[in-house]
Amino acid sequence: MNPESHPQIILQAEDLHVRRGGVPVLAIPALSVVQGQILVLIGPNGAGKSTLLLALAGLLKPSRGNIIFRGKEIDAGGSGYRRRIAMAFQEPLLFDATVFDNVAAGLKIRGMGRAEIGRTVSAYLERFGIGHLAQRSARKLSGGEAQRTSLARAFVTKPEIIFLDEPFSSLDAPTREELIGDLERILRETHTTAIVATHDQAEALRLADRVAVMNEGKIAQIGPVAEVMNRPADGFVASFVGVETVLPGRVIRTSDGVFIAAVEGGEIEAVGRVRPGAAVLCCIRPEHVTISTNSPLSGSSVRNVFPGAIRKITPLGLFHRVRLDCGFDLVAYVTRQSLENLALHEGKNVTASFKATAVHVIPRGTLQV
Amino acid sequence: MDLIIEGIKKAFFLIFTLDREVLGITLLSLKVSGLATLISLFIGISVGTAVALSRFPGRQLVVSLINTGMGLPPVVVGLFVTIFLWRNGPLGFLEILYTPTAMILAQTVIAAPIVTGITLAAIQHLPANLRLQILALGATRVQMVWLLVKEARLPLLAAVMAGFGGVISEVGASIMVGGNIKGYSRVLTTATVMETSRGNFDIAIALGIILMILTFLVNAILTQIQQRERPR
Numbered sequence: 001m002n003p004e005s006h007p008q009i010i011l012q013a014e015d016l017h018v019r020r021g022g023v024p025v026l027a028i029p030a031l032s033v034v035q036g037q038i039l040v041l042i043g044p045n046g047a048g049k050s051t052l053l054l055a056l057a058g059l060l061k062p063s064r065g066n067i068i069f070r071g072k073e074i075d076a077g078g079s080g081y082r083r084r085i086a087m088a089f090q091e092p093l094l095f096d097a098t099v100f101d102n103v104a105a106g107l108k109i110r111g112m113g114r115a116e117i118g119r120t121v122s123a124y125l126e127r128f129g130i131g132h133l134a135q136r137s138a139r140k141l142s143g144g145e146a147q148r149t150s151l152a153r154a155f156v157t158k159p160e161i162i163f164l165d166e167p168f169s170s171l172d173a174p175t176r177e178e179l180i181g182d183l184e185r186i187l188r189e190t191h192t193t194a195i196v197a198t199h200d201q202a203e204a205l206r207l208a209d210r211v212a213v214m215n216e217g218k219i220a221q222i223g224p225v226a227e228v229m230n231r232p233a234d235g236f237v238a239s240f241v242g243v244e245t246v247l248p249g250r251v252i253r254t255s256d257g258v259f260i261a262a263v264e265g266g267e268i269e270a271v272g273r274v275r276p277g278a279a280v281l282c283c284i285r286p287e288h289v290t291i292s293t294n295s296p297l298s299g300s301s302v303r304n305v306f307p308g309a310i311r312k313i314t315p316l317g318l319f320h321r322v323r324l325d326c327g328f329d330l331v332a333y334v335t336r337q338s339l340e341n342l343a344l345h346e347g348k349n350v351t352a353s354f355k356a357t358a359v360h361v362i363p364r365g366t367l368q369v
Numbered sequence: 370m371d372l373i374i375e376g377i378k379k380a381f382f383l384i385f386t387l388d389r390e391v392l393g394i395t396l397l398s399l400k401v402s403g404l405a406t407l408i409s410l411f412i413g414i415s416v417g418t419a420v421a422l423s424r425f426p427g428r429q430l431v432v433s434l435i436n437t438g439m440g441l442p443p444v445v446v447g448l449f450v451t452i453f454l455w456r457n458g459p460l461g462f463l464e465i466l467y468t469p470t471a472m473i474l475a476q477t478v479i480a481a482p483i484v485t486g487i488t489l490a491a492i493q494h495l496p497a498n499l500r501l502q503i504l505a506l507g508a509t510r511v512q513m514v515w516l517l518v519k520e521a522r523l524p525l526l527a528a529v530m531a532g533f534g535g536v537i538s539e540v541g542a543s544i545m546v547g548g549n550i551k552g553y554s555r556v557l558t559t560a561t562v563m564e565t566s567r568g569n570f571d572i573a574i575a576l577g578i579i580l581m582i583l584t585f586l587v588n589a590i591l592t593q594i595q596q597r598e599r600p601r
Contacts, residue, residue, distance in 0.1 A: 054501065057505060059501050059504055059505060079504075079507055079508065079509045082504060082505060082506075082508075083507035085505070086506070087501075087502070087505035089498050089501075089502060091496060091498065093496055093498055095516070095519075095520055096520060096522075096523075105506055105516075106506040109506055109507050109508045153506070154505075157506070163505070
């Protein structure tokens, strides 16, 4: 079943409010989470991401509002709902026990028999690549190993929704890369619905089916990744997501470290080693896009040349943000001087170009945009 | 010098010949302080965990009281337990003054705040999100508390040592509420005080050595457990 054609809502929040010491810290009029999708909450520290995760996981009693799981309001006091979900935090929060016993904790809590625990835990230790650490004390693990143990402990109970609060933030870059890849693979394999909080844009781009940008306890914008990145709803979202043009596409040709990806409304040349047929996100930063009023030149070193029309010009202090329609959405920054020299205005036809090396390519396991 | 050497000789003689009176005193000491520690563990771990995990008005005051209670002078405890158990005192009807039961009660009053205070600190010292993590694993409230206490087991062993160490070596309260009655409520510390005041240094030294060996053994066993549990 294609989740896009029959989106099934697994979790809903209605009129969700959380106050702390009389101060409102979360105000969400409505939020729906689609089964099997990965929703990424992105925003600066203190935006309310963790609070929203805790409230949705039934771990924090909201001061007002309802949380509805598969059509029924959750019972925050009991363990019923909590046994159908799982959560992992930024710190691994492991028990002072072996890796095996840590991963087994949720199953023991549910009263599962010894033999079954043994089988299930072993399978998930392998899945997260920590089978060889089963009998090691959790206090003797590296950061990456500890976070893998924490994630295995969360996944082993086969949760219907998994909540991840900045799960990679305390890891160094190479460890983080490797773990994000594994997590993405496991989430897709198990079709687990996930809600992930992060302040890292790259993580969001990598994992998200949908992105919710949060600020000051509110969702500033929610939607598919490309939509949020390309059409930020307001200045905050624009500044936080870095105003990148993000184009979902598929690799159609490769040669010698250069490839062509088909995106909606065009073909883009980019640098990178990918295999034909792979799904990718092509990201282009607005400062790398050049606008000219000349007709496309042939023979230039710039291969990505697209005629298009200016849809919107937004002043941003030193720069102007220019949104173009080139068959796909493309965002460029121009200085005030260029704006005047080129006599740019909304509706004007121009030529936009960027170098193949300016395209930042993010591989995606499967694409559901 | 002779006094000490003779005393030590006599002391080992009394110990190795299992002198009946010395043996009886030792066993009663172990029984009274052991039971008092056990009761204190039940009270202290429950109260300490409850206070650590809850937020209520006046909590700060309760925590201060518990911390003050960790250093209660045994003679003051002895005084108040005596007053309570006095014939026309609030608990006089129990008729347990000058019995080992009264000593267990007094020693519990001394040890319980120590265990409570250490438990409170140990549970509060766990990572703040651990409670949420355990609940997110599907634990009921009872399972959550149990897992937290289990996680704090090493500092809780320290609580056992501190509680037992505090009461086995305590003399003021025991002598006041127990009365140091021969063959009935005489324990190692009260007997040591009495024999010393009578000039019977040999017996006093014997009792002192036994007291030290006892506390050493108990702590050695607990330390053994603690060190084995500690990740290598």
